[in-house]
Amino acid sequence: MEDRISNLPDPILCHILSFLPTEEAIATSVLCKRWKPLWRSVPTLEFFCHSRFITTELFLQSVNVVILSRDQNQPIHKFQLTYNFCDSVDPVNFELWVNTTVKRSLQHLHLYLRFHSCLTRPANLSSIFSCTTLVVLKLYQINLELEFKTLPKLLRTDIQISEHTYFLLKVVNNAKVLYLEIDDDIDEVTDPYFSSMFHNLTNVELVYRYHINDWSQIVKLLQHCPMLQDLVIKQPECCVLDSVQGGEVGDWKFPPSVPECVLLHLKSCYLDDYRGTPDEFRFARYIMQNGRFLKRMTICSYVEFQKVLENGKETYQKDRFNCLKILFTINLDDKQQQ
Known part of the structure; x- marks a missing residue:
């Protein structure tokens, strides 16, 4: 054949x-x-490191051999590294890999560390911000020593921020799409992380590791994104009823001014794992009342759990009356045309 x-x-x-x-x-x-x-x-390098299959030393050596064995005249359009080891290592290897790939017309850079403590010091990856070809930047559990340079061709940025991974978003303020995962040890998202305007940003997805207690933070964030068209907000999927009931009292009030993006550009808003607290309801109402060009509002409820006694021990079970995840979408096109 x-x-x-x-x-x-x-x-x-x-x-x-x-x-x-x-x-x-x-x-x-x-x-x-x-x-x-x-x-x-x-043109693509993707390395997935799992401690079940390989030692730290062997993995580092393997990546070095592959990068050095490549045809030096060929571009590297994508470099993705997933590092799941708990062992503490000097980031010199990570610095070498990034510094090498950004010189090869790199377009996509994805760096995932499972544990922020696996590096003995913050990695010096300042060469990222000299890469004029970078289109997509995804960083998880990465603590950078920053140089304040923008990336001219950047379209999408995925960032995880926590107290261990300090990352000033002003260095990626020309991106059009932003995926932001916010850890439960961050109280203030807008300051210092959002310290400049994002004039090109049209899509934002906020993924919280905790339940939002202060929705005014979201409004402050929107004030930095005047051209935003699509907003997605996700909270943790599973909640215990006790914790929900403990957070029922809401005091968030409509701010005196409405962000420009809500008034003039926002087309869709998606609220995932909606619990129906007073503040959540007020925020959804705030968006729908002020979004002049809003076409779609989607609200998805969460799966409730109840605390029960089973054989003398406390366990959690799904509430049989609320175990279905309900999704409903309101299309506003017809209303606006009437």
Whole structure:
């Protein structure tokens, strides 16, 4: 049987291999002589480190060998690293990998650390902000020593912020899409993280690790995003009824002014794991009353749990009356046309 795939040009084969993790792309080199050098020119590097399968030293050595063995004349469009070890390591290897890839027309950079404490010191990754080709930047559990330079072509930024990963968002203030995961040790999101205007931002997704107690923080954030069109707010999925009842008393009041984006640009708002507290209700009402061009409001309820006694021990069970996750969407187009 004729091997038609092997007869394809190198650029097409490398593009096919770019959809595989780097380890699997390298494994194709044993197929035949035609495939042996191809992995060195694949424009994507994806490394997934799991302590169940490999030691820290072996993983660091493997990534170094792969990066140094590549065809130095070929670009690297995407570099993704997922590091799940608990061991503390010097970030010198991470600095070397990033400094090398950003010089190769890098477009997508994804760095995921499972534990912020796995690095013995903050990584010096200032070379990221000299990368004029970067389009997507995703950083999780990364504590950066920053240089205040903007990335001219940046379109999307995914950031996790906590007290351990201090990241000033002003360095990515020209992004159009922002995914922000907010840890439960952060009380103030807008200051110092939002210290400048985001004039290009049209899509924001806020994922909270805790339940929002101060919705005025969201309004302050919106004031920094004058062109925002799509807003998504997610809270933790599962709540205990006791904690919900303890947070029923709300004191959030409508602010005296309405952010520009809500008045002139906001088209959709999505509230996930809505609990129906007074403050949540007021915020949803605030958006619907002031969003002149709002077309869709989506509210999704959460799954409730009750505390019960079982064999003398306290356990949590789903409330049989509220165990279904209810999703409803209000389309406002018809109302505006009337």
